[in-house]
Amino acid sequence: MTTALITGATAGIGAAFARRLAADGHNLVLVARDTKRLQEQATELHDRHGIEAEVLTADLSEESGISAVEKRLGHPKSPVDLLVNNAGFGNKGHFLQVSMADELTMLKVHCEAVLRLTSAAAEPMRERGRGGVVNVASVAAFVPRGTYGASKAWVVQFTQGAARDLAGSGVRLMALCPGFVRTEFHQRAGMGTDNIPGWMWLDADKLVEAALADLARGKTVSVPDPRYKALMGLVKLAPRSVLGGLTNKTGRKYGPQ
Numbered sequence: 236m237t238t239a240l241i242t243g244a245t246a247g248i249g250a251a252f253a254r255r256l257a258a259d260g261h262n263l264v265l266v267a268r269d270t271k272r273l274q275e276q277a278t279e280l281h282d283r284h285g286i287e288a289e290v291l292t293a294d295l296s297e298e299s300g301i302s303a304v305e306k307r308l309g310h311p312k313s314p315v316d317l318l319v320n321n322a323g324f325g326n327k328g329h330f331l332q333v334s335m336a337d338e339l340t341m342l343k344v345h346c347e348a349v350l351r352l353t354s355a356a357a358e359p360m361r362e363r364g365r366g367g368v369v370n371v372a373s374v375a376a377f378v379p380r381g382t383y384g385a386s387k388a389w390v391v392q393f394t395q396g397a398a399r400d401l402a403g404s405g406v407r408l409m410a411l412c413p414g415f416v417r418t419e420f421h422q423r424a425g426m427g428t429d430n431i432p433g434w435m436w437l438d439a440d441k442l443v444e445a446a447l448a449d450l451a452r453g454k455t456v457s458v459p460d461p462r463y464k465a466l467m468g469l470v471k472l473a474p475r476s477v478l479g480g481l482t483n484k485t486g487r488k489y490g491p492q
Contacts, residue, residue, distance in 0.1 A: 243322035251439035343384035
């Protein structure tokens with residue numbers, strides 16, 4: 236049986252990955268900050284699917300948390316075959332309204348942790364000649380919208396570059412770029428969602444199903460929904476000056492800053 240390690244595993248997209256991979260027979264390493272929720276999740280997945288679910292409590296905004304996950308990814312006798320870098324968050328407020336400490340914490344989780352954990356996973360995967368990494372980004376990566384969008388743009392660019400460098404090694408890397416997903420994300424950030432149109436919401440389980448299919452096909456960037464594929468096509472055609480104004484207005488109304 237193969238093993239998948241998922242960060243931010245207790246809610247939202249991470250929990251959906253855990254459910255799907257457990258149902259497919261993968262053993263799991265579940266990573267998050269809340270030990271109690273991790274243990275409850277591990278027990279449920281073990282009882283329902285008969286897989287082994289290991290719990291690793293780690294805060295990826297701290298050096299000790301990143302180091303702990305790096306160590307687990309490099310364990311020689313218990314290799315990880317699939318890494319899902321899903322942990323992330325949003326800050327409520329515009330540039331200069333959000334504290335510098337919070338901005339730097341976001342970059343640590345979204346960028347430094349992704350870089351280090353991808354590297355820790357990919358090296359032994361390359362030695363074995365197989366493995367996969369899914370780095371969860373966002374469609375916000377494709378529009379000029381503050382630190383959140385910039386950090387997710389970094390995730391996409393980094394993943395594409397690393398995938399190119401590892402081509403032919405048996406290691407697949409993919410950036411997953413969802414739109415609005417019904418998770419705890421906005422609630423945790425203190426963001427209202429009443430103004431977000433119903434058609435823009437995605438189901439986390441369907442999102443994961445599409446993402447895993449794209450990974451199997453060898454895609455390096457996945458926008459796993461026709462609605463958002465169409466929107467991103469329009470984004471590519473829009474002048475940057477116009478796009479900046481539009482995303483500034485929609486960002487204030489809907490998304491993280």
